[in-house]
Amino acid sequence: MAPSKSVARRDAELNPRTKTYEFLGPPGALFVTLSVPIMTYALYFGCSEHTGGCPPPLSSETIVASLSDPNWWKSLWDTEATLMYLSWYAFCVAAWFVLPGDWVAGVPMRTGQKKMYKINAFSTMLLALGLTGGYIWRYGFESFTFIYDKWVGLVTASILMSVIQGIGCYAASFRPGALLALGGNSGNPIYDFFIGRELNPSIGYFDLKSFNELRPGLILWVLIDISMICEQAVRRGGLEKVTDSMWLATAFQIFYVLDALYNEPAIFTTMDITTDGFGFMLGVGDLAWVPFVYSLQPRFLVFRQNELGIPAAIAVLAVNGLGYYIFRAANGEKNDFRNGKNPKNLKYMTTERGSKLLIEGWWGKSRHPNYMGDLIMAFAWSLPTGFETPITYFYVAYFAVLLIHRQMRDDENCEKKYGKDWHRYCEKVPYRIIPYVY
Numbered sequence: 386m387a388p389s390k391s392v393a394r395r396d397a398e399l400n401p402r403t404k405t406y407e408f409l410g411p412p413g414a415l416f417v418t419l420s421v422p423i424m425t426y427a428l429y430f431g432c433s434e435h436t437g438g439c440p441p442p443l444s445s446e447t448i449v450a451s452l453s454d455p456n457w458w459k460s461l462w463d464t465e466a467t468l469m470y471l472s473w474y475a476f477c478v479a480a481w482f483v484l485p486g487d488w489v490a491g492v493p494m495r496t497g498q499k500k501m502y503k504i505n506a507f508s509t510m511l512l513a514l515g516l517t518g519g520y521i522w523r524y525g526f527e528s529f530t531f532i533y534d535k536w537v538g539l540v541t542a543s544i545l546m547s548v549i550q551g552i553g554c555y556a557a558s559f560r561p562g563a564l565l566a567l568g569g570n571s572g573n574p575i576y577d578f579f580i581g582r583e584l585n586p587s588i589g590y591f592d593l594k595s596f597n598e599l600r601p602g603l604i605l606w607v608l609i610d611i612s613m614i615c616e617q618a619v620r621r622g623g624l625e626k627v628t629d630s631m632w633l634a635t636a637f638q639i640f641y642v643l644d645a646l647y648n649e650p651a652i653f654t655t656m657d658i659t660t661d662g663f664g665f666m667l668g669v670g671d672l673a674w675v676p677f678v679y680s681l682q683p684r685f686l687v688f689r690q691n692e693l694g695i696p697a698a699i700a701v702l703a704v705n706g707l708g709y710y711i712f713r714a715a716n717g718e719k720n721d722f723r724n725g726k727n728p729k730n731l732k733y734m735t736t737e738r739g740s741k742l743l744i745e746g747w748w749g750k751s752r753h754p755n756y757m758g759d760l761i762m763a764f765a766w767s768l769p770t771g772f773e774t775p776i777t778y779f780y781v782a783y784f785a786v787l788l789i790h791r792q793m794r795d796d797e798n799c800e801k802k803y804g805k806d807w808h809r810y811c812e813k814v815p816y817r818i819i820p821y822v823y
Contacts (some may be wrong), residue, residue: 400565402572407580407794407802414579421669422544425677426461429536430616432681434688439774463538469531470542477600480509482593491653496564500585501655502592506599507646513604517611527619532612533687536677543602543673550672551578554593558662560582566662581662594663596762597671603642606676610635613683617680617690629698630691630769634682637705644713651720656795678780682770685777693769706764712758715738715747719755734813736806745811751773751816752796760818792817 391430408414432439451457460587486505493499521529541605555578558565586593616625617631645652652658661667693701721728722743732745747754763784796817802808817823 387656400563400570401567403568403570406571406576407566407568411573411576414576417683418575418579418665421674425540425544425673428678428776428779431538432685432774437730439689439776458552459539459540460741463535463541464600466535466538467545468540469535470546473605474601476513476548476558477509477596477604478591480512481505481596482599484508484512488652489634489653492659494564494584499592500592502595502650503590503651504688506603506649507643509600510604510607510643510646513608513808517608521611521615526615526624528615529612530616530619532609533616535682536684540673543723544669547665547669547672550593550660550668554586554663554668557586566660568660569664571664573642577662579665579666581664581667584593584662586663594667595652595658597663597668597710598652598657599646601672602675603645606680607639609634609643609676609680610638610683613680613687616687620687621690627692628686628690630771631686631707632703632767633698634686634769635692637762638679638683640709641814644709645737647657648716651716654720654723656791656798660798676782681780682766685770685774689770689773691771701765701768704768705762708758708761708763710758710764711747712755712762715754715758718743718746718748729801734806736810738803740803742803742806744810749814750820752811752814753792753816753818755819756792759788788818789823 406413408417412488430436431441431443433441436443438667461662484505486503486508488501488502489504490499504755517529555574557563564583564584568582569577569580569584571580573579577610582744614624614631614635616628657667718729718731722731722733722741727733731743732749733741733743735741743749760781763781764778767778767781796807803810
């Protein structure tokens, strides 16, 4: 009995009970758990040629009639789409195991250990693109339009996968020796299921959180964009007739994903990996929200085809280029500094803990300049859709709320970590994201 009591005592010391809530506690967690799937469906039914437009001419009577019809609920399920999604997920898992890749150490955990991560997301992306390109070359553009046709069924499958993983990870987190997230051990099952109870749920060396963060959803986002190009090419009579707006919207998004996967090691210093547990919040975000909400603009451009013209296209390119430059330059400064490098000889302040905080360069302009670059790029992704509807700008509004929430969480954690030094740092860098604005 003595060893089990010792293990229990060690686990209790290593995994203290969470005493503060985010998202307004369990009621807020329950609301987000239900609202994210609902909003994912709503963004399809509220902006689709199959329902009549963006937005369609809906009334409260029409909505109530649909929700009261069992056939409408049955239409959300598509067995073939589910099998396609499961095959895709299995492909990503197999690629993780089969493709070669370096092993990179993450940041030190509370145990003093560093988790090792396999780096092969970019090669997985290249393999997926190669297979997709070969399939389209062999069978034609019309063969890869099935994602557009089976959108709702694929959404349902991705949400189902998120729920299953959320429940499985929550149940597995109660095994002895599990390292829990400091914010996910409240004791309330609704909240802990949503926020993520275990920090790094893994099967052997296979880390579920980092895998979901970079592979199934992000790469599927690219394949969705390619499918939208194929759908428009079929409708317009050839690839050469695809609109410049479609090319721009998809190119921006595909490049964004390629860049993220190429710089895979950078993710291991983010809050998602170092601080948050893996629960339904990250699962549904990675697997359903990212691929099926972030691709709204290309899907819109399938049935609202828009030719920008050269001047407008150049302007949109410039906006995206500005955002990308800020995003990459800021992240480059941060990653160099965290790795003990300072090629620009930027000024920094040293805290009582011995930590060093940049106060010059992009990180002297705001405390989260990379978020500013992200927001500018998000705006550029929506510009090709024109100004016919505000729905295609949903991503910009949502992303702004998400980044502000992340900034507030990060600042709160830094205040706890650095104390009065954080207040001194905020005096030197007063702006949170956008200089002179916020």
